[in-house]
Amino acid sequence: MRPPMDLRIGDVVILRKPHPCGGTTWRIERVGADIGAVCLTCQRYVLVPRSHFEIRIKQFLERGPVTEP
């Protein structure tokens, strides 16, 4: 199995598939088995399974601070 990607609260990422609003930039608000992210175009919050989210990441724009587990 692939190790989980280093995702941090505060990360700003570009996803491959645009949101229905047309936005592709998201800020991560919650990390765990599910990833919570806010679309920076329409401010909507979504919760998606981590594996689902990881494969959609195209690029990191900003990295959040490293937090101890």
Ligand SMILES: [Zn+2]
């Ligand atoms: Zn949106």
